[in-house]
Amino acid sequence: MSADPTKFKVARTIRLKSIGLCIARLPQTERLFVGGSDFKVYEINLTAENPEPIEFQGEGHQSYVTGAAMVGQQLVTSGYDGRLIWWDVEQRVPCRNVIAHERWIRKVVASPDGRRIATVADDMLCKVWNADTGDLLLTLVDHKPMTPHHFPSMLYAVAFSTDGLFLATGDRVGHVVIWEVASGKKLSEVEAPVMYTWDPKQRRHSIGGIRSVAFSRDGRRVAAGGIGTIGNIDHLDGPSRVEIFDLQVGQRVQEISDTTYKGLVEQIAFPVSESWGIFGGGDNGGFISFYDTETGKPLHQSKMPMHVHAFVLNDAEDTLYAAGHNQLAVAEFKAEANEEQKLDPAAATTGN
Amino acid sequence: MALFDARLRAPIDPGVSRRGFLGSSVMASTAAFAANMRVLDALQTPTLAAELKRQHKSVILLWLAGGASQLETWDPKPGRLTGGPFRAISTDIPSVQISELLPKMAQRMKTTAIIRSLNTRNGDHGGGTVLMETGRAKEAAVDYPDLGALIARELGRADSQVPDYVSLYSETEGRHKGGPGFLGARYAPMFLTESMIPPNIRRLDSISETDHQDRAAFQKLLARRFIDKHSNPSVASHGMAYERVRGLMSSESLFDINQEPQSARDFYGPTQFQEQCLVARRLVEAGVPFVKVARAWWDSHGQNFETHRELCADLDQGMSALLDDLGQRGLLENTLVLTFGEFGRTPQINASLGRDHFANAWSASLSGCGIKGGAVYGKTDADGQTVVEGEVKAGDLFATIFSAVGIDPTKEYHVGARPIPIVDFGCQPIKDILA
């Protein structure tokens, strides 16, 4: 195979004016789309001679842009303003703007065939949309709006299975639901309560929650990411944490708790061709970790130049593009790297 | 509004004043050997609120321990990089916007004034706490009293049968008792931490009610000779402290929210802070001049926005219920409700999506008694980094609080021979937000 986690190396970084919170990539290209804390969406074309972020124009988001997904040649973004916006990536202007949720949208994902998109928001609903028309297809209701401690809950994470038949959603208190996309029926649920991080005594609030979910390639397992038990929840000072559940038996089969790199696991990816998972996230700093999903053992871990809020892989799945705190980072993990061809040394430090 | 049980509104002879109650029975002579434990229960009825309205002023401090973000509460900066994701929303005062995290308070700005220009310079939890508790920086030579003790001293009654300074501070981070400093233990807070019922306020089961009363009366009788022989304020304070015991014991029920109808409890909400807001109202209504409800822990170095989504919801509900309830009972015009903590938070958002300690440009709110509702004082720059108009020091805030409840902010105490003004040197009340 072409990828080798042990060869992981940050090849270049590009400065962002704001905090990069989400990222999407136009297939077969190195055109990246990043949304951030300045409410804006940018294109960064890595093949350009000097890849500077280019701002999208027109009526955009009015709050943090927290989700980005490609549907065909169009980009869909979601934001804390409750809106879904479809963008023409050639003109870099919006072509559809939908009020999708009453509260913050935490994430938008597209089905593998690109025909549907799913959103999750702090109204605790998961909504499935027709990617072409923007019509609402389904509203999935199960996550409780309030935590057991009477605070507003939050619904952070959503993912499609590889075949596009299922959805997984994960919330603040560690509740994960598996849905059948066709019917909108809840198929099963599993719990990862440690990730809630509720401090009942010293601080009386929480800062955790399930921040990422992903299906394994065969769809038999689902992984949920967040943070483990924190002593002092003023900081993200707890082990990064991923729990993997076998959906057949409805039980947890892996518990990965890692103190080498602490903080939230913001995104999980399972490449098509590999038997390992990629976890990205961070605390004040950031990390990317590769784990063998069978053994739960780390294959390779690497510090990133910033807290990673989201990442996407290239088509060959040997390069990773991460959006995070004021930076975009490109990291490669090619198995047969040819040192001479690999990168232009001058470009490697861009924006650092 | 059918919030409260009708029975509680049953008319009681309005001629019965609190002073009359206390004068005739609770303060009764030792010979009687009996304090009527039921008298104080009567204090919780709305009629006594009328007495309070005429005479008694109170302060409730909602202490936002750890430092709440001004940007997510009273001084939003929507659309700025420092502003975070939350919107600013309109309020019932057309010119004033606050964070969308306080939607209920946004409809109650008519009773509330905001100061947006605190510059207190001390961004350290310990130092900031002392500064905002006492209104001045810690000084090695003088042990300054905190706000609660000052209010208790100025608004409490020497013979009060209810506590005059209650501090509700559950076992959270930053728990700090504060205290009376040079004013002396008479003004020390009744400090509730482990339990929400004050320590040692309940009679032991192993002693009967009659025995407890008799014993207290006997103690007083034997103590009298010694106290009379030595005309000394410390000795006198011993007698006063023991005389207050029975009255305070009868105030135990004030801390018991089970005595409120379910509708009232629902109105405040189920969280500990919200329940404590209800206790604060019960205490104030019974004549307690100062109640501190500490809500910890706002120290959002990581995940500031998630933290404020939770904590602001808690604050918004508890505070708005408190203001409404005080208003309905006619108590708000004599009760000043404050929110602040040891400092605010940095406009800069860190890599953990947190905000750090920041004392150079932050906010406080004042509602009710003596306050010009809807007023906003001071201004920060577009990003909230600095005060650009009407800088306010901790002492100015204290002078404003004192003025609002009718305490002369130029008053002085003496420690030994040294004069100590009640507020720090050079500090002035903010007239613009006073009614």
Place this chain on the structure above:
Amino acid sequence: MLRHFYWSLIAMVAIPAMSFGAELLPEEMPIEHVIDRCIQQKLDEKYIPSAPLADDRTLLRRTTLDLAGRIPTLSEAQSYAASTEPDKRSKTVERLMSSPDFAFHFRNCLEGLLSDGQRNSPGEWREYLLKSVRQNRPWDQLFREMMTGNEEDPEIKPALNFLRTRARDLDQLTNDSSSLFFGVNVSCAKCHDHPLVDDWKQDHYYGMTSFFNRIYLTKKNVVAEKFSGDVKFKTTKGEEKVARIMFLTGATVDQPVIEKTAEQIKQENDEINRQTKEDNAGPPPRPEFSPRARLVELALQAENNHFFARNAVNRIWALLMGRGLVHPLDQMHSANPASHPELLEWLSRDLVAHQYDLQRLIRGIVSSQTYARSSVWDSASEPPSADLFALAMIRPLSARQYSLSLRIASLNPETIVATTAAEWPNRRDELERNADDLANQFEVPGENFQIGVDEALLFSNNSRLWDDYVRDDGATLVGCLKQKNDQVLQIETAFWTVFSRSPLPDERSTCEAFLAERSSNPIAGLRQLVWVLLASPELRFNH
């Protein structure tokens, strides 16, 4: 504002090493006579009578509280009352001062003084102070050990606790040192802005700070000192100044010029950096020049030692008399003169002449007639001003005096009599420790001391007092009373045990009536009686 300036101004006016030499009473006069002469002289000038002497039992109680840190036991009280020896008072003072109780108590006094109201100081620090009192280590030696210490000498090492607990806060370190050892509160001179005398006052504040600013704590909490470092400050005129190392008298210390290469300086700095970061950095290096050592030297020099000596006298006087000759204690300056300057001067001279022997001073004060006056003012006239010392002042017991006295008052007096002299030190220590949890709940007495309602509630409703101190088994006073069939004897014993006196007739009849009402449950009646005595102000205060 003006008043603040005034305060700032007077706070730093240095007192001259004033000399009453010619007028002072002769050196060889006994301390107690000098005290009584000076106090009487001022009263005579003002035609004010003094209170009569306190009765025997009151004086015994007062002296025992002051020298042993507890009330007298029943047998001590009764044998004192029974004694007809003319010198029983001085014998008692000698007995108490050589008793193990004195060391424990005076240790607690020093601990309280040096920790400035903070509780829970480390065990080794308490041990160190105890040993110092037992050896009657001179006050100047204690001062030297606290300031310069020696981390490698286990005997002296705990003395550094004074610096260690303050090392992270230079202002506190400067102010506490200046206030506790020299009676001068310098904090007012830090940053105010009187146009005329500003500069030199700030010079003094920062001058004192300069003795301490090189002190740091290593990672392992060892007190160490840096090789260099100056205090810089901004005058109110905005001028940047480097402070001279300066004592309160204006005496300065010149830093020796030590030639060092850049490499040496870097090595020193690296080492200090390492000391503050690493757990096993080894003993920290000692600089050639130590400002804090120079402070000790300077402050004890004959021409400068009046601050140190007067402060010690004033604080011991205040401990035993209820207020200082100079009051407040940290306001020793020319605008706040002593009530009896010639007495303060004589006692200071005596202290220096006798190698800072605090126990000599204590013995002198408690032996005086002034100390022995009644605390009751029976005359129809207004009581005279406290600074005339015409009557004894009422003093609240310290938290430990009170908790231990409660313990002793509530124990079966027969079990105390049965304790041998050899057993007593351990027993006393154990009783005191055992009462620590109560002690921690009592306020630390200070200016304008008041009893808070917390204390009254604690007595009224806490299980410790009711279920432990006044339980009715063989170990307690209640248990002892229970064994006596005679009600009069019960009441008599209870009063003597708790108050060291007989009940007055009306007290007796009240108690009898109270017990009579409870004849159906006499033990409950006795428990309540003892509780009432324990909860009385008469036990709460030293009077």
